[in-house]
Amino acid sequence: LVSRKKKAEDTVININGETVGAGNPSFIFGPCAVESQDQVSKVAEAISGKGLRMIRGGAYKPRTSPYDFQGLGLEGLKMLKKAADQYNLAVVSEIVTPSHLEEALDYVDVVQVGARNMQNFELLKAVGQIDKPVLLKRGMSATVDEFINAAEYIIASGNDQIILCERGIRTYEKATRNTLDISAVPILKQETHLPVFVDVTHSTGRRDLLLPAAKAAIAIGADGVMAEVHPDPAVALSDAQQQMDLNQFDEYYDALMKFMKQY
């Protein structure tokens, strides 16, 4: 059902007045994790200052170590929603288990399924039954075919509002956190009718690569870019090395807009 052969025209998803997948790239910025009301409010203010319509932030964090910050859970979602409402933004946040889904839906506009859960089939079936958009991230070692099949689980359960998100895959290369598989973007666009985003933060893991990676994503035809922004990355409780601060975000977004005007 996600195949272009089944449906030739692009799927367009309306999120808070923003048409995702209609040609103009969309942007999802926000902190790695929700840490406090003040933190998310500051980021929301900066995002809305750019005229953008979405904010991200993890409340259920799938961390490698059980001793690392696990996220604020439902309290975090409430903080993010409050900040989003204040600045008229839609909330994008990861849900890690079907059992959190119902309570989370009061606070989340776009449900993110993270890389670690791309093949959590019960979660895929559960988000397939909601009537909100799903942002599905590519598994860290998933092939394009496995990625497309994961999206198929969601659409087969009844939800066709799916955004695919390339976020880098695991290779032997150590210069970046993951290897951004940029060619996956046009392949996914050819094989499916779904919008395709690129997460430049988790793919590169390097602040100095966030801009060139986003330019590459837009140039190759991505429908949107995701990147992490935190008021004070040095003290962030997760992904401290790769989040932009508010000044960097300001410069970054302006540079991207300038780049896009060339097209």
Ligand code: PEP
């Ligand atoms: C995230 O976007 O917060 C995240 C954890 O990314 P990924 O699932 O791609 O690792």
Ligand code: MN
């Ligand atoms: Mn992160």
